[in-house]
Amino acid sequence: GESVGLHLPTLSVQEGDNSIINCAYSNSASDYFIWYKQESGKGPQFIIDIRSNMDKRQGQRVTVLLNKTVKHLSLQIAATQPGDSAVYFCAEHSGGSQGNLIFGKGTKLSVKP
Amino acid sequence: DAGITQSPRHKVTETGTPVTLRCHQTENHRYMYWYRQDPGHGLRLIHYSYGVKDTDKGEVSDGYSVSRSKTEDFLLTLESATSSQTSVYFCAISERQGDYGYTFGSGTRLTVV
Numbered sequence: 001g002e003s004v005g006l007h008l009p010t011l012s013v014q015e016g017d018n019s020i021i022n023c024a025y026s027n028s029a030s031d032y033f034i035w036y037k038q039e040s041g042k043g044p045q046f047i048i049d050i051r052s053n054m055d056k057r058q059g060q061r062v063t064v065l066l067n068k069t070v071k072h073l074s075l076q077i078a079a080t081q082p083g084d085s086a087v088y089f090c091a092e093h094s095g096g097s098q099g100n101l102i103f104g105k106g107t108k109l110s111v112k113p
Numbered sequence: 114d115a116g117i118t119q120s121p122r123h124k125v126t127e128t129g130t131p132v133t134l135r136c137h138q139t140e141n142h143r144y145m146y147w148y149r150q151d152p153g154h155g156l157r158l159i160h161y162s163y164g165v166k167d168t169d170k171g172e173v174s175d176g177y178s179v180s181r182s183k184t185e186d187f188l189l190t191l192e193s194a195t196s197s198q199t200s201v202y203f204c205a206i207s208e209r210q211g212d213y214g215y216t217f218g219s220g221t222r223l224t225v226v
Contacts, residue, residue: 034214043203043217044156089155100146100171101215105155 008087010108019077021107023090028071030094034101035064035075039086047075047088077109085111116140119204119218126225132191134221136204138184144207145187146215147171147179149200156203162187163210194225 013019031052036044050057050064057064063076089106116139147159158171160179168179178190205215
């Protein structure tokens with residue numbers, strides 16, 4: 001709920017602008033990454049994923065970029081809307097066919113109308 | 114949320130009492146997970162299940178137990194609730210472990226007083 005957003009880095013953007021949310025992941029052997037969106041009072045919702053053999057993947061208004069050299073993941077949201085206001089966090093998988101996802105702490109996106 | 118429901122949605126309980134949270138899925142997914150979410154910590158894995166009667170510990174399993182007697186139900190029990198277990202609890206499901214996304218429930222907000 002609302003408490004999820006406390007203590008998180010915050011990105012504030014104007015409606016219609018593009019947003020870029022960043023994530024540094026921990027394991028150079030990670031082979032799969034996901035971005036989740038979490039609105040206040042709700043569970044995390046899958047946005048887009050990418051495998052380590054790709055550098056870029058596009059969805060509807062969203063693009064994920066993967067830079068394995070510096071272990072960096074970014075989520076770009078085009079033409080940000082008020083409904084995009086939420087906490088966004090990345091998750092990585094580093095265990096081959098086994099292992100669970102490891103979640104980052106998240107970034108709070110606030111969209112100003 | 115894609116065939117996954119958690120109950121109750123909210124609960125207030127007293128220190129020292131047992132509490133059981135329920136996760137029910139209609140997707141017939143093999144893997145089920147329990148996470149807790151706290152400000153500053155993100156999602157932390159408590160326990161997970163890879164089949165009926167097959168469970169394993171996550172990073173914050175102390176004070177929690179789980180059971181899975183049917184594919185569709187995964188129960189999380191706090192044997193003797195403490196104030197440090199006040200949190201939002203999320204259940205997640207996945208078709209396979211590893212490089213595959215999770216679907217989350219809507220969460221249970223538990224307050225231990």
